[in-house]
Amino acid sequence: MSKRRKTAPDFKTEAEERAFWESHDASEYVDWGVAESVRLPNLKPSTKTISLRLPAALLERIKIEANKRDIPYQSLIKAWLAEDVDRHG
Known part of the structure; x- marks a missing residue:
């Protein structure tokens, strides 16, 4: 015999x-x-907008790398961060 379940309320x-x-x-x-x-x-996974201050020269280097790979620089930053966290986390 199965357990009797409660009925969830209607939510507004x-x-x-x-x-x-x-x-x-x-x-x-x-x-x-x-x-x-x-x-x-x-x-799509939920995302949260953050503000990140980078030295201008570093940002330019990241944009150059992203351009070489034909991806947006923000996507490249996210990929690099995820790889590093996976490797060290």
Whole structure:
């Protein structure tokens, strides 16, 4: 016999739903044993804008490297940071 699940309330806003799930155990509402995996190929990871001060000469060198690789310099900086964190993290 399966466990009886609670019914989640109807939410008026996304913020209200987020607050609810932050304070409630989803296992009381969802039977994860019957859940199916989904792929979301077009979902982009969330990003946060930051301000980063670089010496002008360093930024120019980065832009030259990015131009050689035909990618935006911000993308090159992100790739380099990710590689370094993976290597040292």
